[in-house]
Amino acid sequence: MLGVRHHGPGSARAVREALDACTPSVVLIEGPPEADGLVELAGDEGMRPPVALLAHVTDDPARSAFWPLAEFSPEWVAIRWAVERGIPARFIDLPAAHSLAQDPDRERDFAPATDPDATDPDATDPDATDPDATDPDATGTDVAGTDATGAATGADRDVDHHLDPAADPHRDTAPQEPRTGDHLRIDPLAVLAETAGYDDPERWWEDVVEHRGSADDALAPFAALAEAMGALRERYGDGGHARDAVREAYMRLQLRAARKEFGDAVAVVCGAWHVPALAARSTVSADRALLKGLPKAKVDMTWVPWTHRRLSRASGYGAGIASPGWYAHLFQAPDRPVERWLTKVAGLFRDEDRTVSSAHVIEAVRLAETLAVLRGRPLAGLSETMDAIRAVMCEGSDVPLALVHDRLVVGDVLGEVPPSAPAVPLQRDLTRTQRGLRLKPEAAERELELDLRKDTDAARSRLLHRLRLLRVDWGEPAAASRGSTGTFRESWRLRWEPELAVRVAEAGIWGTTVLAAATAKAESDAIGAPALSDVTALAERCLLAGLPDALPTVMSVLADRAALDADVGHLAQALPALVRALRYGDVRGTETGALAEVAAGLAARVFVGLPPACASLDAEGAAQMRGHVDAVHTAVGLLADVSPPGLRGRWQAVLRILGARDTVPGEVRGRAVRLLLDEGELREGEAARLMGLALSPGTAPADAAAWVEGFVGGGAGGSGGMLLLHDERLLGLLDAWLTGVSAEAFTDVLPLLRRTFSAYETGVRRTLGELVRRGPGATAGGVMAPAAIPGFAAEPDRERAEAVLPVLHLILGLDTPRAAQVDNDHDHDRAEAPV
Structure with a gap:
């Protein structure tokens, strides 16, 4: 019985030594039996941990679970040891077919209702449906019987109940066993550390396991740990993990079957918490009775890449560890680990252009070793090395130290799975496409710049957009860099997460290739879209993704929805997406004739319906309508090149109507006048005349302030301030109006004016202040004289x-x-x- 801490390098080394010493005929490992057929793949040259076993219900891939394994996981070491020697290796935990089929109501038969891990198997988060969510791993420290399974929801709030009196109001301040009815979950590692006088369980584990040498008796460490677990289970019972009884019953049955086949030459590698239960005397009938009536589902299982970051407890993985990168280093460099670690840190800093010399490394090693002596530790651990790095290499700053924690202590190592591993057809097509486009999945986030005029980059763009349609968010669009805002360039942020393998499996219902699946998904989304704007956005995404076969269905739905929707706001929201789609279609060489016809028809309906829709709006409605006017104006400017002639003129006529009607809110009228001014469609002095009318004494101050907001604020941004800087007449009119507002009215309009002018850049506001300060005495007829403006002379120099x-x-x-x-x-x- 080799009881281990999952993802513990010390346990992994001890397992290898014990197996070498005992040479069993079969190795039994805690894990889903459905994976027995995948064991041989662990010996494939293309298999590089961290990896994970992925199980999902065949008909419902969202119901899934992971069993992660790293190079330093004892289970992985046992699997590799068996494969290299041709010895059978079998998994003996409760089958995933039962775990993933659990009905939440039935699960409560053996899991307490207060257990946060008795989760709904239909949850969309694959980690939340982990079959071993109630294992002691889920408490966050996994020495005692933890499994190498996925994260358990709610784990963080269940940690250290035996140490935190606030976790149970019925308990005294002194640590003692939890009351039976409370189902409190203990943390075995913390219990053992506290017993040994440690307040940090990780530090205790390093001192007693990671820093020990090889024992004379390879089985002695496991015997000691089994004895400790026996004492804990005698005191705490199931430790608040009621579901373990079912799992352990199945393990005992599998152990009996192996002993019947191989005799006593059997090695069991499992969480140390389970060792006392597996060694306990129990009848076959009693164990079978616990398993009777469990639901069952058909499941598929395969290997998928995993990451060190997802092994981290901070990622939400209940069985996680605090420092997977550090543990990987301890496993790979058992000799002189501190020197090698600090050399690796120096290399990281040098890559980031920080000055770190060999002397820094030498002094950091000395300081770490000295700290270990002062703290009474056998060897320097992670806390000592990090303190030494901060003092010697970071000059006391925690900022570069955060880089060490992110890149090295946790890390972004991504495992690899060989092509021979089972996979759904969609995953195989995706993998083949990724290789063809030289777009390798990576755990670390990276920026990808694409020039759509190049065939390879255009194909990469189509792949990423198709995956987004399928909810496989490998890439996320980012703002264009290098100062480029053209449609020929795209920027993406790429990061591959293990859960994306589940999303790919889910998307497999739509087709066997990425193109076919994205096409079918787009057609389905178009038919079920709740709003017109959703359909237009989908049409845009179809063009981005290069889905010509989906466009007929999407365009048919779009035409039907546009014909039936009489809401001008909905039509105005839909138009910009259609126009953007036309631009993207031009860049990608896509046929967009039908799209242009729908867009022109939509614009015509907006032109007719917009003036009546702007009448008698409240302040909130006016602000929303102003946004629609801006969006339509931008869309018309882009649409004019591909639409029937006269479209721009018709839109300018609509703006003139909006700018002149008293029934239209001031914010919309001001915006219409401003757009006409920017287009050069107002005669000289016309803008000043309209502003004078809007700011006349007969206009309510609130309405006048709204007109100002529409004219020089909001979407105009800093350009509104520049307009006032260069048109002294407009600034003079605004100044005259504002100084003539009564004190009571000024208090009412001040918030709107503050919002208007706060959007200007600091330099623009400062210059406007100077102009206003010097200008009022030099105005004639409401127009500020040029000589009074700083920077303007009466005659050219x-x-x-x-x-x-x-x-x-x-x-x-x-x-x-x-x-x-x-x-x-x-x-x-x-x-x-x-x-």
């Missing part, structure tokens, strides 16, 4: 204007003689209109 010309000639590539001739010919014009 000829000398300053001419100083610009040489640079301008150089930029334009003009030769000096010709430039000089031009200067002479146009000397008078240059003085009147300086550069």
Whole structure:
């Protein structure tokens, strides 16, 4: 009986030594028996841990569970030991067919109702449906009988009940066993550490296991741990893990069968918590009675890549460890681990352009060893090395130390699974496509820049968009970098998570290839879309993903929804997505004729319905409608090149109507006038006239402030401030209105004005303040005189204007003689209109 701590490198080394000493005829391992046929794959050259066994219900892949294994997991060491020697290795835990078929109501028959791990198998989070969620692993420290299974929900709030009196109001401050009716879950590792006088269970584990040498008797450590677990189970019973009784009954039956076949030459590698229960005397009939009536489902199982980060307790994995990268290092470098670790840290810092010399490493090693002596530890552990790194290499700062924790203590190592591992057809097609596009899944997040004019990058873009349609979010669109905002460039953030294997399995119901599955999923989403804007967004995504076969269905649904939807707001929301889709279609060479027709028809309906829809709106409705006006304006500008002629003119006519009607809210009227001004459709002085009318004494102050917000605020952003800087008449009108508002009305309009001007950049606000401070005394007829504006002179400065010309000639590539001739010919014009 080799009781272990899962994901413990000391346990892994001890298991290897014990197996070498005993040479059993069969190795029994805690895990789902359905994986027996996958054991041989552990010896494949393409298999590189961390990996995980993935089980999911055949007809419902969302009901799934993982059994992660790292290189330093005792179970992985046992599997590899058996495969290398041709010895049978079998899993003996409760089958996944039973665990994943559990009905929540039936599960309460043997799991307490307060157990947070008696979860709904239909939960979408694959970790939340872990078949061994109630194992002591889920308490966060997995020495005593923990399994190598997926994370258990609610684990964090169940940790250390025996140490935290606040966890149970009925308990005294002194540690004592939990009351039977409370189903409190103990943390065996913390109990043992506390008994030994440690307040940190991880430090105790390092001192008594990781830092010990090889024992003379390879089985002695397991005997000692089994004795400790026996004492704990005698005191705490099932420790609040009622479900263990069923699992242990099945394990005992499997152990009897193995002993009947192989005699006593049997090695059992399981969580140490289970050892006393497996060694206990029990009848076959009693064990079978516990298993009677368990539901069963048909499950599929395979190997999938895992990551060190997902082995971390911080990821929510209940059986996780605090430092998977550190434990991997201890397993790989049993000799001089501190020196090797600090050398690795120095390499990381150098890669990040931090100055770290060999002297830093030497001093850090000395400091770590000295700290270990001062703290009474046999060897320096993770806490000593991290303290030494902070003091010597980080100059006392925790900022670079966080990089060490993220990259090395936890790490982003991603395992690999050989192509021969079982997989759904969709997964095989995805893997084949990834290889063809040289797009390797990685655990660390990375940026990917795509130029859609290149065939390979365009194919990568289509793959990532198709996966997003299938809810396989391997890539997430990011803001374009390198100063590029064109449609020919895309930026993505890529990060492969183990759960994506479950999403791929779920998406397998839509097709056997990524293209076929995404097409079927898009058609289904279009038919079931709740709103018109959802359908237009889907049409855009179909073009991004390159799904021409899905477009007819999507366009048919879109045309039907657009014809029946009379809400102008819905139509205005839908139009921008359609226009963007047209642009993306042009970039990708997709046929978008039908899309252009629908977009033009949608725009025409918006033009007709918008003026009536803007009448008599409250403040909230006006703000929302202003957003619709902005969106439609942008869409019309993009649509004008591919739509019937006259579309832009019709839209400008709509804006004129909106800007002139008194029944339209001030915010929308102001925005319409501003858009016409930006388009150059207002005669000289027309904008000032309209502003003067809007800010006249007869207009309510609140409505006038709303007009100002629409004209120079909101979506206008900093450009509204620049408009006021360069058009003194508008600034003078605004200044005259604001100074004439009564004190009571000013208090009411101040919040809206503050919101309007707070969007301006600091420099714009400062300059506006200077203009207003100096301007009122130099205005005539409400118009600020240029001479009163800082930076503006009454006459152009000829000398300053001419100083610009040489640079301008150089930029334009003009030769000096010709430039000089031009200067002479146009000397008078240059003085009147300086550069």
